[in-house]
Every structure is written in C-alpha cells, then in structure tokens.
Amino acid sequence: MNPNLSKKLTAPLFFSSCCRRSVLLAKVVGVSVVNLEWCYDAVCARLIYNVDLFKPVDFIMGRKGGYFMEGQDLRSVPGLEEFLGAPVDVVTQVAPKSVIFASGGTRRAAALAGIEFGDAFARWNREQMMSACELFFRQGIEHLIMPMGSPKMFAEGGLYGQRLGQWLIWGLAGEESVAHYQQANWQVRIVTAGWQLPELAAAAQTVMAKTREASGPYLWFVVTPDFDQMWQWVGQAFVNGASNRIEAVQALYGQAIPAASLLVSFGKPLISQDVLPPLLYEEVQCYWTQQPGYTLNEESLRRILYDFAFLRGTWRSDKTGRAEEAIHYRQAWEKGPVVGLGRHLGPFWYPLTESRPFTEQ
Numbered sequence: 001m002n003p004n005l006s007k008k009l010t011a012p013l014f015f016s017s018c019c020r021r022s023v024l025l026a027k028v029v030g031v032s033v034v035n036l037e038w039c040y041d042a043v044c045a046r047l048i049y050n051v052d053l054f055k056p057v058d059f060i061m062g063r064k065g066g067y068f069m070e071g072q073d074l075r076s077v078p079g080l081e082e083f084l085g086a087p088v089d090v091v092t093q094v095a096p097k098s099v100i101f102a103s104g105g106t107r108r109a110a111a112l113a114g115i116e117f118g119d120a121f122a123r124w125n126r127e128q129m130m131s132a133c134e135l136f137f138r139q140g141i142e143h144l145i146m147p148m149g150s151p152k153m154f155a156e157g158g159l160y161g162q163r164l165g166q167w168l169i170w171g172l173a174g175e176e177s178v179a180h181y182q183q184a185n186w187q188v189r190i191v192t193a194g195w196q197l198p199e200l201a202a203a204a205q206t207v208m209a210k211t212r213e214a215s216g217p218y219l220w221f222v223v224t225p226d227f228d229q230m231w232q233w234v235g236q237a238f239v240n241g242a243s244n245r246i247e248a249v250q251a252l253y254g255q256a257i258p259a260a261s262l263l264v265s266f267g268k269p270l271i272s273q274d275v276l277p278p279l280l281y282e283e284v285q286c287y288w289t290q291q292p293g294y295t296l297n298e299e300s301l302r303r304i305l306y307d308f309a310f311l312r313g314t315w316r317s318d319k320t321g322r323a324e325e326a327i328h329y330r331q332a333w334e335k336g337p338v339v340g341l342g343r344h345l346g347p348f349w350y351p352l353t354e355s356r357p358f359t360e361q
Helices: 003-028 036-049 080-084 088-092 106-112 119-138 158-173 175-184 198-211 227-239 245-253 298-311 323-334
Strands: 098-102 143-149 187-192 218-223 260-266 281-289 342-345 348-351
Touching: 080 298, 098 119, 106 119, 119 143, 119 158, 119 175, 119 298, 143 158, 158 175, 158 198, 175 198, 187 198, 187 245, 227 245, 260 298, 281 298
Parallel strands: 098 143, 098 260, 143 218, 187 218, 260 281
Antiparallel strands: 342 348
8 A cells, every 4th residue: 555645544533633733833923714624734744744834834835835835834715805004024935936027019118008119118117117026125126127129129110229229228227217226226237148138248247336235035037039149148147057957047048046836927828038038937827917118017017926825736746636636627627718829919928817717526
C-alpha cells in the first residue's frame, strides 16, 4: 500500500482528539474561520508531510500551488469582497516579490481621456505611469519590472516613431521623473536588453546615480530594441562565466532579481521576448486586462492578486484521486470555452466575454 495513503487512512483515528486542539490553537494564531475540513487537512499534513498546520507556518497556494506559501501565516482564505476591502497589510502578505507589468494601448487611453497626441500625450502618459507604479508598490511589490520598448515600437513610422527615443529618455530619466523617484524612495534602473542606445545608456547612468541611495522598492525599466541583439546580450553573460540564471541576471541587470511569478499585461493574450524580459521569470501566472495604458485601478489589481494568491495554486505533490474530481464538473470540461478567442472593435482586437454556465453534477 502507498505509505502516504496508509497514513491518510489513519488520520480519522487522530481526528477527534486533534480537532479541538486545532480549533483552540488556530484562534491563538488568528484564524477567523475553522471548519472540520481544515482540521482534517491539518492532521493529514502532519502525518503525511510532517508539516504542522497548528503552527504559523507556510500555508496555502504558493508559487507552484499546493497548501503552502512561503512567508504566509496560517489563516483562512478570505472571500473576494473581503479581500477587496481589506487593509493594505493583508494584501502585502500575499503579493509576489516581483511582478512584470507590460502595459499597452497608451495612445488609446489618451484618446479616451481626450488628450491630444504629441507632447501633451507624453506628459500625461508619464503621470499615468507614475501613478500605476505607486499602485503596484502600495500592494507590497518589491520589484516592478516594466518593459518599455519593443522592436515593433522602434520600427514604427509617423510622429510616434520619430519621437519615441526622445519621449522614452524624458519620461524615464527627465528631471520630473527623477524628482518623483527620489521623493518616493524608489530604486530605479533602466536596462537595455541588447545594443546600447547612447542617449539611453547615459540616461540609465543618471537615474542609477540619482536613486542609488534610496531604500524603497525597485523599479526596473527594460528596453528591447532588437531581438537578435537581445539574445547576443544574454549569451555574452554565459560566455563571460555565468553558470545559471541567477548569475546571469546578476551580470546583466546588476544584481540578483527575484524571478517574477506574475505578469499583468494588456490586450491580446500574447507572449513575446520583450513582454517577458530575459531571465527574469521561471513560472509565471499571466493576466491580460482590457484597460489600456496605465488606467488599471486598485480594484482590478486586487482581483488579479486574489486570483493569483488563492485560486491559481492547484498543484499537489500527490495527485491520487485528483483527476476523478473532474467528473463533478463534466459540463465545464467537455463544453468549456476557449480562452483567447476575440472579435474586432474597429481596428482593435477584443476578447469574447461569453462563458457557458456550468453546474456541479
């Protein structure tokens, strides 16, 4: 017999004696709701994995799912509405250390706000960007990674293509932005993934020098002008002696950045080499909003963080009996929607929002 199964079968023998103790101790560590299912899971966890859920230990849905998450105290899972209205310190406990925020549709956002395209757009967009950064940092993010330029953007024509370099340098390293970084106590770095644009390299040095003494969270702007140059840049780190991802990140970005476990992007559910900057992720949970530019609000971000922290983590080390649970939701699995289908809204793609309801069977 599977030894884990054998232990789980013996759990009921200990359940009645442990249940009262678990409820009392759970109250001591601040769990608001304790039920018999949790008590039984606590006993099974102790017997099978030698993990004591009666102590404030790692708990519930971590980076790779399961019952445990590094750094989390024992507590019940809050409801969504409770989480949306919770104090910031509750949110910061489940926020990942590193997040990639790949915004898009900034010109669309400006048009919707009645902002004329041109320098007025650049000024308005910079203010929006700063507000978005503040929003992420308020939720407890320690490293916010923001892709800021792609080969397609650098290949554009018209006024945008002509002014992109100038707007980037002014928006990321101008006096107004540097003053904002210093006041907010942010540590800001501009990294070009590939060949260095001379003006942007100079701006990166200025920003690093001006924010080097800060002690707050890190804001990483990553610019990718060309994919081939990007891979040569990455390869050079290993040619120079890096033997793993952490060493390569240290060499390329100037320090070891915790791998991002969450991507918040915009528009089509699309992955590219500039949206996920090289070596800054391992396993990433991805979300695509349809709020253009930097208009993501706190409620939307908290909904994402709630799903990330409490719903996405379904991995188990022992999947015995797990597949059979799908039978209870047969309709959902046999007639489920396709994530990623869309339609045109004028010249733009927009996701289909229809979803077939399903019931437990």
